[in-house]
Amino acid sequence: MEEALARVGAAFAAGDVGLATEILDDGVQALGHPELRLLRGQLAYALLDFDGARGQLMAAMVAFQEGGSPRRAALAASWVGRIYHEGLNNRMAAQGWFARAHRLLEGQGPCVEEGWVAVASIGCVVADASALEANALLALDRARRFGDVGLEGKALADGGLALVSAGRVADGMAWLDESMAMMSAGQFDMRISGQVLCSMLSACERAGDLARAEAWLEVLDQSWTLLVTHCRIACGTLLCEVGRWEEGGEMLQQLVRRDGPMFRYHRAAGHAALAALRIRQGQLDDAERLLLGFEDQVETLAPLAQLHLARGDFDLAAAVARRGVRMLGRDRVRTAPLLVALAEAELGRGDVEAAAEAAASARAGAAEVDVPMIAAQAALATARVMAAAGDPAGAVEALHQGLVRLGPEQLPLLRGTLHLELARLHADSDPAAAATEARAAIALRARAGVQPDPELASLADGSGPPAGGPAAAPATAAALAWDGKCWTVAYGPATARLRDTKGLRYLAQLVARPGVEHHVLDLVGPDARDTGDAGGMLDAQSKAAYRRRLEQLRADMDDAEALLDDEAAARIQSEIDALVAELARAVGLGGRDRRAASAAEKARLNVTRALRSAIRTVTDVLPDLGRHLDAAIRTGIFCSYDPAAGGAVRWRPSPHRRP
Numbered sequence: 102m103e104e105a106l107a108r109v110g111a112a113f114a115a116g117d118v119g120l121a122t123e124i125l126d127d128g129v130q131a132l133g134h135p136e137l138r139l140l141r142g143q144l145a146y147a148l149l150d151f152d153g154a155r156g157q158l159m160a161a162m163v164a165f166q167e168g169g170s171p172r173r174a175a176l177a178a179s180w181v182g183r184i185y186h187e188g189l190n191n192r193m194a195a196q197g198w199f200a201r202a203h204r205l206l207e208g209q210g211p212c213v214e215e216g217w218v219a220v221a222s223i224g225c226v227v228a229d230a231s232a233l234e235a236n237a238l239l240a241l242d243r244a245r246r247f248g249d250v251g252l253e254g255k256a257l258a259d260g261g262l263a264l265v266s267a268g269r270v271a272d273g274m275a276w277l278d279e280s281m282a283m284m285s286a287g288q289f290d291m292r293i294s295g296q297v298l299c300s301m302l303s304a305c306e307r308a309g310d311l312a313r314a315e316a317w318l319e320v321l322d323q324s325w326t327l328l329v330t331h332c333r334i335a336c337g338t339l340l341c342e343v344g345r346w347e348e349g350g351e352m353l354q355q356l357v358r359r360d361g362p363m364f365r366y367h368r369a370a371g372h373a374a375l376a377a378l379r380i381r382q383g384q385l386d387d388a389e390r391l392l393l394g395f396e397d398q399v400e401t402l403a404p405l406a407q408l409h410l411a412r413g414d415f416d417l418a419a420a421v422a423r424r425g426v427r428m429l430g431r432d433r434v435r436t437a438p439l440l441v442a443l444a445e446a447e448l449g450r451g452d453v454e455a456a457a458e459a460a461a462s463a464r465a466g467a468a469e470v471d472v473p474m475i476a477a478q479a480a481l482a483t484a485r486v487m488a489a490a491g492d493p494a495g496a497v498e499a500l501h502q503g504l505v506r507l508g509p510e511q512l513p514l515l516r517g518t519l520h521l522e523l524a525r526l527h528a529d530s531d532p533a534a535a536a537t538e539a540r541a542a543i544a545l546r547a548r549a550g551v552q553p554d555p556e557l558a559s560l561a562d563g564s565g566p567p568a569g570g571p572a573a574a575p576a577t578a579a580a581l582a583w584d585g586k587c588w589t590v591a592y593g594p595a596t597a598r599l600r601d602t603k604g605l606r607y608l609a610q611l612v613a614r615p616g617v618e619h620h621v622l623d624l625v626g627p628d629a630r631d632t633g634d635a636g637g638m639l640d641a642q643s644k645a646a647y648r649r650r651l652e653q654l655r656a657d658m659d660d661a662e663a664l665l666d667d668e669a670a671a672r673i674q675s676e677i678d679a680l681v682a683e684l685a686r687a688v689g690l691g692g693r694d695r696r697a698a699s700a701a702e703k704a705r706l707n708v709t710r711a712l713r714s715a716i717r718t719v720t721d722v723l724p725d726l727g728r729h730l731d732a733a734i735r736t737g738i739f740c741s742y743d744p745a746a747g748g749a750v751r752w753r754p755s756p757h758r759r760p
Contacts (some may be wrong), residue, residue, distance in 0.1 A: 268470020604715025
């Protein structure tokens with residue numbers, strides 16, 4: 102047996118996984134020793150052969166226990182738990198195996214197996230940064246006490262990721278750099294190296310540190326295409342964050358299309374990253390399809406909240422954001438975008454006080470960490486709340502502070518968003534300043550390969566033409582706001598109040614997101630009634646009800662798991678699966694091919710009539726704005742607002758929208 106282990110070690114050192122597998126298979130067949138089974142199961146896990154890994158590890162655990170080796174049995178049990186948690190998505194079974202591992206260690210005293218059991222899960226799947234740090238510290242102590250270099254590398258990687266997530270970025274990156282140095286020196290094999298690299302790239306993703314990720318990949322002499330699954334997700338996300346959408350999107354798309362065994366967490370993270378990109382691109386139905394069935398995974402909650410915000414469903418956006426903040430605990434890095442989404446959702450609901458609380462939490466989190474991205478996100482939330490509360494000067498100052506904290510070279514898309522907010526704030530009072538900020542945002546997006554949207558183009562032209570260009574008419578400020586009783590519509594200095602109609606609601610949705618196509622069944626939303634079925638597909642009202650029920654069930658599932666109520670959890674999961682299947686049937690590929698044709702056609706006719714009636718009503722009281730809308734609103738199965746088609750208009754954002 103010792104000879105076989107030595108030969109496996111030599112094969113790992115030479116990078117010959119095939120030879121290591123062959124030696125272990127021969128050894129298991131000839132000797133059946135539990136140490137060989139344990140190693141073979143770990144290797145099968147690393148190769149994503151979950152069924153094979155589970156069989157070998159279970160056999161190893163039983164043999165160790167029968168042979169009077171409870172510590173080694175505990176190690177094998179912890180690996181079975183990992184397979185159920187990360188490979189087979191059975192969290193209840195995983196809890197049982199982890200509990201068994203801890204039970205086997207009772208009364209055994211400090212040992213190296215205790216450290217391995219503590220860090221049994223891949224660091225990037227642990228939502229609670231405090232728990233991840235505590236387990237990493239225990240494992241690091243055992244690794245150094247008993248001289249296990251592989252465990253030391255794993256503990257440094259897990260602990261570093263935990264520190265970064267909690268906002269102690271410099272300390273966390275130092276731990277990760279040390280672990281990566283050990284890995285580049287070949288001090289541990291592929292069973293550990295993939296997990297270490299995964300933690301490093303996850304930390305870089307959360308902190309927006311693409312330079313560090315690229316530096317270590319260069320040291321390891323790996324191209325993007327050679328990375329393991331989650332590493333590639335992290336890299337694809339980073340590429341999207343710095344504006345390399347085509348490159349990052351293609352990397353993520355390849356992962357989503359990939360067949361064969363893959364970690365449940367990795368699938369969720371890949372779908373979440375690609376969904377976030379699709380939301381930025383205005384492809385909301387595609388984003389929903391990507392997120393369906395993954396709403397229980399913490400990685401999907403930020404894009405899910407953004408999806409609900411983009412659709413104007415502020416109640417759902419707030420519920421998802423709150424659930425994410427609760428799940429992440431002290432993870433200041435990943436709670437930041439959720440708190441920003443929560444503030445925006447509360448503004449959309451008209452609750453400025455609740456929005457201010459969310460923004461204050463974002464600022465408090467930013468004050469505890471040394472992450473420029475987090476500080477900038479907190480500044481964005483604060484500015485939006487201040488603007489809604491009638492303090493534009495305070496909002497401008499908050500945005501300037503966010504830009505200073507972010508620096509001139511980091512995250513161009515986030516910097517562009519801050520400049521866009523400044524342009525909106527200056528639009529009415531200082532057109533020249535608005536144009537300056539809008540042009541800065543356009544320049545940042547252009548360097549990132551992103552074309553300016555119509556709103557930015559309109560703001561950039563507000564102070565006159567660029568140098569040497571033809572004269573352009575200054576953009577006129579417009580507004581469409583719901584005050585709880587009626588609509589206030591404004592164009593330049595003129596204003597009018599209009600009674601509520603479906604057409605004005607649809608119009609408000611379109612002008613709030615210029616250039617974005619809205620399917621008519623998404624526009625009608627809660628107003629959908631007898632629109633026909635043509636095959637039993639869900640209408641928009643039913644889909645909205647399903648989404649709300651799913652969110653409630655997710656919260657119930659969290660409670661059941663916290664109470665270790667397996668029976669309730671199983672019952673809730675059964676209902677979740679049924680709802681997800683029905684919603685997926687209605688959404689279909691791309692969110693469109695399964696829509697009932699007759700329902701869509703009836704909705705198209707109703708929406709077109711309502712929009713044109715609303716535009717005529719606006720024309721009666723504000724003729725110039727009515728003519729602009731008549732030229733800029735596009736109707737059909739997909740409706741949109743193209744401001745460039747109707748002349749220069751700047752729409753003032755309003756936190757008050759018709760529910």
